Amino acid sequence: MTLDTIAAISTAVGEGGIAVIRVSGPDAVTESAKLFRSKSNIVEAPSHTVHYGHIVDPDNGEVVEEILLTIMRGPRSFTAEDVVELSTHGGVIAVKRVLALLLRQGGVRIAEPGEFSKRAFLNGRIDLTQAEAVIDLIRSKSDRAFSVAMKQAEGALSRKVKVLRHQLVELLAHIEVNIDYPEHDVTEMTNQFIHEKSQHACMEIDRLLKTAEEGKILREGIVTAIVGRPNVGKSSLLNALVQENKAIVTDIPGTTRDVIEEYITLGGIPLRLLDTAGIRETMDVVERIGVERSRSALEQADLILFVLNANEPLHEDDRQLMEQLQGRPVIVLLNKSDLPSNLDPSELGHFFSEESIVKLSVLEEIGLDRLERVIRDMFFGGELESADLTYVSNVRHITLLHEARKSLTDAMEAIDIGIPIDIVQIDVRTAWEQLGEMIGDSVSESLIDQIFSQFCLGK
Numbered sequence: 001m002t003l004d005t006i007a008a009i010s011t012a013v014g015e016g017g018i019a020v021i022r023v024s025g026p027d028a029v030t031e032s033a034k035l036f037r038s039k040s041n042i043v044e045a046p047s048h049t050v051h052y053g054h055i056v057d058p059d060n061g062e063v064v065e066e067i068l069l070t071i072m073r074g075p076r077s078f079t080a081e082d083v084v085e086l087s088t089h090g091g092v093i094a095v096k097r098v099l100a101l102l103l104r105q106g107g108v109r110i111a112e113p114g115e116f117s118k119r120a121f122l123n124g125r126i127d128l129t130q131a132e133a134v135i136d137l138i139r140s141k142s143d144r145a146f147s148v149a150m151k152q153a154e155g156a157l158s159r160k161v162k163v164l165r166h167q168l169v170e171l172l173a174h175i176e177v178n179i180d181y182p183e184h185d186v187t188e189m190t191n192q193f194i195h196e197k198s199q200h201a202c203m204e205i206d207r208l209l210k211t212a213e214e215g216k217i218l219r220e221g222i223v224t225a226i227v228g229r230p231n232v233g234k235s236s237l238l239n240a241l242v243q244e245n246k247a248i249v250t251d252i253p254g255t256t257r258d259v260i261e262e263y264i265t266l267g268g269i270p271l272r273l274l275d276t277a278g279i280r281e282t283m284d285v286v287e288r289i290g291v292e293r294s295r296s297a298l299e300q301a302d303l304i305l306f307v308l309n310a311n312e313p314l315h316e317d318d319r320q321l322m323e324q325l326q327g328r329p330v331i332v333l334l335n336k337s338d339l340p341s342n343l344d345p346s347e348l349g350h351f352f353s354e355e356s357i358v359k360l361s362v363l364e365e366i367g368l369d370r371l372e373r374v375i376r377d378m379f380f381g382g383e384l385e386s387a388d389l390t391y392v393s394n395v396r397h398i399t400l401l402h403e404a405r406k407s408l409t410d411a412m413e414a415i416d417i418g419i420p421i422d423i424v425q426i427d428v429r430t431a432w433e434q435l436g437e438m439i440g441d442s443v444s445e446s447l448i449d450q451i452f453s454q455f456c457l458g459k
């Protein structure tokens, strides 16, 4: 495939030490050479070499920038094409001037978002799951999400999908033989064989799908709503977890009016924390809107941190909230445990299990480690380190896995009710194709465009 030559600023535009323009395509080296004055002749230079020199405006000979230029010749490059990287001084001006000069010559055009990664895909250097992992890498907000994406970028998920597809190809071959030689006793055996193999593939798919929930959490964080009646210490808890004074804390009930959102990682677990207004009946118009927002945060939460003031007996507002928390994933926090306890814990026993109740003093930072352990037990069964870090977290992948699974169960059902084998074969083939779509076999151009358009510019 011969494509044109593209360029873009690949570093975040803003103040920084250096900025990098990436150029990729057949004319990357010759087009860069037209602007580059150096002791080296980069047209002749070997791959993976770095050259010092200046960018000179060919129209007037003016020196525009002092740069370092890197050459990576295809296919040994990120895009598998000839790649030149121009490292300019940081800031916005220098890098934009150099890019403008490069584009002005007419042999290079500006890249679309994700186009470098798209080329790596089109040139067969990476498959679709790997390309999608690159988006996850950029967006990951915790070390762990990053490790998972890195693993996928290396091709761990696609290797699993390829193994599955290989098994289905063998199955298809087996069916083919049977269609050609349809003797009765062979048919019996084949039916059983197809059934077993399909069952096995379904189990593998289920195993991958089971990781999806965790994968989503790792990527997006557990949506965690801190709720409770006014003044129990919700905002104090947010601040303690964030280790910054993000939310206003006062001893006046009804301090927090809006939902405050912060992203943290607690012992490697990413949480999207929502501090909410204390929930109570109120005539105050502003506070009432706040309480409504608290309720909607409560609805969308994956995890609810229900804060109580252990220094006071259970309040009517606490009881009402407790009713509403029935059946939801809740951790009860008995806050202010530095003060004398006036709350009868037996009253909580009806609603919450003992393991989900944590004694806390935000003021003295007691109990936060226990909270961390309880969250870990709830969401990862205490086991955070998945054996091989392969998680399915992409909605497209999840959908395709479900579809492939459906095709395989269709095949098994068809066998059970005695449908001819050449019809059964269609279901197995469909499953094989659906798995292929995951890694980018036989995907449409518009889907490819849609996937890569999610990337940022210069990636």
Ligand SMILES: Nc1nc2c(c(=O)[nH]1)N(C=O)[C@@H](CNc1ccc(C(=O)N[C@@H](CCC(=O)O)C(=O)O)cc1)CN2
Pocket (backbone or CB within 6 Å): 020, 072, 075, 076, 077, 078, 085, 125
């Ligand atoms: N300056 C710079 N830093 C970067 C990137 C980049 O493109 N430029 N990357 C962009 O995301 C990442 C690194 N990814 C890369 C992946 C493959 C190749 C590459 O040249 N691959 C060759 C192997 C070359 C060799 O083994 O000697 C190949 O696969 O053939 C380069 C960068 C992160 N850092």
Ligand SMILES: Nc1nc2c(ncn2[C@@H]2O[C@H](COP(=O)(O)OP(=O)(O)OP(=O)(O)O)[C@@H](O)[C@H]2O)c(=O)[nH]1
Pocket (backbone or CB within 6 Å): 228, 229, 230, 231, 232, 233, 234, 235, 236, 237, 248, 249, 250, 251, 252, 253, 254, 255, 256, 257, 276, 277, 278, 279, 335, 336, 337, 338, 339, 360, 361, 362, 363, 364
């Ligand atoms: N003794 C003690 N006081 C605490 C503790 N945690 C919070 N407080 C105090 O309780 C008061 C209320 O704290 P906030 O964090 O504003 O309570 P809130 O639940 O966010 O209140 P609203 O926003 O009004 O719903 C403040 O005076 C805090 O200093 C604790 O662990 N021990």
Ligand SMILES: [Mg+2]
Pocket (backbone or CB within 6 Å): 234, 235, 236, 247, 248, 255, 256, 276, 277, 278
């Ligand atoms: Mg508050």
